[in-house]
Amino acid sequence: MTAHTARRRPLTGSLPARRVLGHGATYLVLLAAAVLTLGPFLFSVMTAFTSTTQFAQQGPLSIPSPPVLDSFVGLLTSADGFVTPVAVTVQMVAVILVGQMVFSVLAAYAFAQLRFPGRDLLFWVYIATLMVPQVVVVVPLYLMLSEMGLRNTFWALVLPFVLGSPYAIFLLRENFRGIPSELMDAMRIDGAGTLRLLRHLVVPLNRPIIVTLVLITVVTHWNSFMWPMVITSGPEWRVITVATSALQSQYNNNWTLVMAGTTLAMLPLVILMVIFQKQITRSVGEATLR
Amino acid sequence: MNSRRPLVGWLLIAPSLIGVTCFLILPVVLAFVVSLFRWDLYGSRRFLGLDNYVSLLSDGALVNSLLVTAIFTLISVPVSLAIGLVLATQLVRALPGSAIVRVIVVIPWVCAPLALGVVWKWIFQPSVGALNQILGVRIEWLTDPSLALPAVAFVAIWQNVGYISLFFQAGLTRIPGSIYEAARIDGAGPAQQLWHMTIPLLRPTTFFLAVTQVVASFQVFDMVYALTGGGPQHRTEVIASLIYNEAFGASRLGRASAVAVILFLLLVVITVIQQRWFSKRITYDMS
Numbered sequence: 116m117t118a119h120t121a122r123r124r125p126l127t128g129s130l131p132a133r134r135v136l137g138h139g140a141t142y143l144v145l146l147a148a149a150v151l152t153l154g155p156f157l158f159s160v161m162t163a164f165t166s167t168t169q170f171a172q173q174g175p176l177s178i179p180s181p182p183v184l185d186s187f188v189g190l191l192t193s194a195d196g197f198v199t200p201v202a203v204t205v206q207m208v209a210v211i212l213v214g215q216m217v218f219s220v221l222a223a224y225a226f227a228q229l230r231f232p233g234r235d236l237l238f239w240v241y242i243a244t245l246m247v248p249q250v251v252v253v254v255p256l257y258l259m260l261s262e263m264g265l266r267n268t269f270w271a272l273v274l275p276f277v278l279g280s281p282y283a284i285f286l287l288r289e290n291f292r293g294i295p296s297e298l299m300d301a302m303r304i305d306g307a308g309t310l311r312l313l314r315h316l317v318v319p320l321n322r323p324i325i326v327t328l329v330l331i332t333v334v335t336h337w338n339s340f341m342w343p344m345v346i347t348s349g350p351e352w353r354v355i356t357v358a359t360s361a362l363q364s365q366y367n368n369n370w371t372l373v374m375a376g377t378t379l380a381m382l383p384l385v386i387l388m389v390i391f392q393k394q395i396t397r398s399v400g401e402a403t404l405r
Numbered sequence: 406m407n408s409r410r411p412l413v414g415w416l417l418i419a420p421s422l423i424g425v426t427c428f429l430i431l432p433v434v435l436a437f438v439v440s441l442f443r444w445d446l447y448g449s450r451r452f453l454g455l456d457n458y459v460s461l462l463s464d465g466a467l468v469n470s471l472l473v474t475a476i477f478t479l480i481s482v483p484v485s486l487a488i489g490l491v492l493a494t495q496l497v498r499a500l501p502g503s504a505i506v507r508v509i510v511v512i513p514w515v516c517a518p519l520a521l522g523v524v525w526k527w528i529f530q531p532s533v534g535a536l537n538q539i540l541g542v543r544i545e546w547l548t549d550p551s552l553a554l555p556a557v558a559f560v561a562i563w564q565n566v567g568y569i570s571l572f573f574q575a576g577l578t579r580i581p582g583s584i585y586e587a588a589r590i591d592g593a594g595p596a597q598q599l600w601h602m603t604i605p606l607l608r609p610t611t612f613f614l615a616v617t618q619v620v621a622s623f624q625v626f627d628m629v630y631a632l633t634g635g636g637p638q639h640r641t642e643v644i645a646s647l648i649y650n651e652a653f654g655a656s657r658l659g660r661a662s663a664v665a666v667i668l669f670l671l672l673v674v675i676t677v678i679q680q681r682w683f684s685k686r687i688t689y690d691m692s
Contacts, residue, residue, distance in 0.1 A: 144495045145506045152510050152567065158535045159524045175527075175535045222421040231414030237422070244429040246676050248624045250645040251665045252432035254652045255439060259432065278424025309413055338517035340627045341645075345653060356519040360631065363523045370527050380520040388515040392508050395515075399571045 156381075163187070163375040170371050186375035190362075195350050197379055200358035207272045207343075207354060208336045214277030215332055216325070222279055223287030224309075224317055228299065238288075241281040249341060257345055271346045272354070276336065283328050290324045291317060327398040330391055337384055355380045433669065440662035446653070457663040467664060469639055470647040473554060477643060478622040480558040481565075486614055488562065489569030490607070494599065496570060497577045507574075510567030518564065522631025525560045529632075547633050550640045557632050557641050561625065569614055576610035577603070616679045620672060644668050 162175055164182040190197045225231070226238050256275055265271040294317060302312055318325065340356040347353060353361070362376045388395060440457055444450040461467040496507050513521060528535045529546035537543055546556045580603070588598050604611075626645035629635065635642035635650055642650065644664060652661035 138500060141495045141498055141500055142502075144492065145500075145503055148492055148567075149506050149509050151563070152513060155521075155524055155528055155535075155563075156512070158528060162527075170533075174538055175533055176538050218420040218424070221417040225414045225417035229414040229417070231411040234414065237418065240430075241421075241425060244425055246672055247429050247433055247669070248672065250624055250626055250648055251436060251669045251672075252429065254648070254658050254661050254665060255432035255435035256428065257652075258435065258439070258658070259427075275424075275428040278428070279421030281421075281425060281429070284421060309417070334515050338515075338519070338627075340517065340519040340630075341649070345649075356517050356627070359517075359520050359523055363526070363631070370530075370533065373523060373527065377520040377524050381516040384515045384517075385512055388512060389508060392511075395511065396507075396571060396575075399575050 159374040160378055162371055163378045165371055167369070167371050175370070186371045187379070189372060190375050190379065197355070197358055197376065199350060200353045200355045201379070203269075203272075203352055204337060204355040206269070208333055210273045211276045211336050212329065212332050214273070215280050215283060216329065218277075218279035219283035219287055219328075220313065220318065220325075223284045223291050224313060226284065227288045227291035228294070241284055244281045245285070253341060253345055256342070260346060265346075267347050267349065267352055269352055272343055272352060275342070280332070283332070286324060286328065287321070290321045294320055323394070323397065326391075326394050330387070330394055331398065333387065334384060436662045436665045436669070439659055440666050442659045444658040444662075446656040446658065450659075453659065457660045458667075461660060461663055466639075466642075466647060466651075467667065470642050470644050470664070473639075473641060474623055474625075474643045476554060477558050477561070477625065477641075478619055480555065481561045481622055482615060482618045484558075485562040485565045485569055485618065486611065488566045489614075490573050490604075490611075492566060493570040493573030493577055494603065497574050510570060512567070513564040514568035516564075518625075518627035519631050521560065521564055522628040525563075526632050529556060548637050550637050553633055553637055553641050557629055560628060560632065561622070564628070565618070569618070572610055572614055573607065576607045580606050612682065616675070620675060623668065623672060623675075 158175060161177075161179055162170060163186050164184070165177065165179040166183045166185060169177060169179065222241075226234060226241075260266060260271045260274070265274065298316060299312065302316055307315070338356060339354075340360070343352075343354040344357045344360065347357065350358075359373075359376045359380045363373050366372050441452060441454060442450045443453050443457075492510065496503050526547065527533075531537060531543055531545050531548075534546075536546070544552070547553050584602060584606075585598060588602055593601070624645055625643055626649065629641055629643055629646050630649070633641040635646040645668075648661045648664045648668070651657045651664065
């Protein structure tokens with residue numbers, strides 16, 4: 116005890132100086148992180164608002180004067196522009212989101228709360244499929260959906276994902292197991308069927324994890340690229356990532372246009388992320404606690 | 406009531422069971438089958454046995470892409486974990502203004518790797534790219550064979566650091582402050598605290614991140630596609646790029662499937678090792 120207080124004294128003496136120094140270093144790290152993170156976004160957005168003539172004369176670091184919307188207007192008005200890809204992407208994400216949520220909630224509830232033969236074995240099969248990455252199945256999926264005559268259709272974009280996700284089922288099951296059985300029994304005695312139970316008890320009680328999963332699903336499929344690129348061709352069912360990639364290879368040196376494209380592709384999720392930052396931070400906790 | 410339950414259970418899982426069977430299990434089986442054939446995009450096929458595997462090994466394509474993927478992983482995972490940890494230790498101090506930085510650093514993680522790849526391709530562009538303009542040099546970042554892979558790894562690190570720091574922040578806030586109080590009383594400086602206390606105490610988080618990041622980096626595709634497409638001279642052709650280029654570039658679906666099978670087996674091995682190690686978890690309750 117006395118040894119502790121003796122050692123403490125010199126530290127307390129220099130505390131103000133240490134604190135300023137410590138904070139200075141912290142702010143330096145935070146500033147560097149913010150600048151390095153935002154820099155590329157800033158460059159690309161600036162270039163998107165620069166006129167092609169100014170870009171050609173002054174290069175990528177010039178501040179747009181005056182800022183022009185030419186690139187965005189060009190992207191949104193031309194026939195092979197971004198209007199169709201945005202519409203296709205929104206539809207694709209919406210259909211996958213609704214399907215995955217509904218079917219994952221149903222399956223997770225069955226795995227968590229019901230008894231039926233083969234339940235545990237099947238659950239392990241679902242867990243095992245978490246190891247299967249998209250790139251391993253992309254060639255067989257391509258062959259299967261081509262065989263079904265679905266190449267370059269909207270169905271090909273959504274079908275492999277719409278029937279539920281093992282990851283979502285896994286996370287939901289963990290949460291559904293914690294629902295007090297007295298609550299479930301009370302509702303069952305009142306004559307509630309499975310669907311009413313889900314709608315009025317299970318889903319409302321687990322809103323946080325469901326919001327988390329909605330966010331993960333939207334981000335994953337808004338950003339998905341390989342499968343849509345492989346299974347669609349031409350502008351009809353082009354999603355926004357494929358359109359961005361096509362824009363880049365088609366207008367290789369028209370960087371003002373290409374940067375307007377990347378801005379449009381990324382902006383919706385950046386806005387979503389800023390709005391739902393708390394849920395995203397929490398989703399990290401969910402992932403580590405498994 | 407109980408007699409109805411088995412049927413209800415099966416009905417509820419039916420849609421997802423169809424999905425898992427048709428779009429995850431069946432394709433894996435099919436990948437094994439296709440890998441035994443010469444199979445092109447236009448439907449012609451011929452049984453080859455293991456010839457695809459033999460040719461992949463003998464012409465060096467597989468070894469090259471495994472090596473590229475391994476180097477990419479060995480650069481990007483340790484560096485992004487180290488930077489993510491340092492960033493997290495500064496963010497959890499919760500100084501005024503750090504809440505904004507916490508949001509900013511996660512922004513790249515929600516953006517499409519494909520779109521970020523396009524942005525960085527432009528930044529790396531030799532003549533009009535922002536990076537060379539700032540540095541006042543004319544370096545061929547993405548077309549120089551010795552620079553391309555480090556450049557790709559750099560972009561991956563840049564995208565993931567903020568997301569990784571979120572996990573470390575969560576881990577750091579679970580460490581009781583009293584431990585640091587005791588260390589400070591015993592005269593441990595910030596560097597000693599980091600090395601002797603924070604890093605060991607964060608081992609579960611670090612391990613979780615290392616495993617998930619290694620698995621993710623073995624699957625990286627979009628960003629490489631946008632930045633280099635696998636070039637120059639296959640120097641950035643990661644496993645996923647090789648699968649894509651073989652299948653949809655060279656119309657060799659059999660060879661592509663053989664690579665996919667090997668990737669799948671590799672990921673199974675990594676996951677099994679992870680499961681073995683995860684049982685050894687430490688607690689924060691030091692008493």
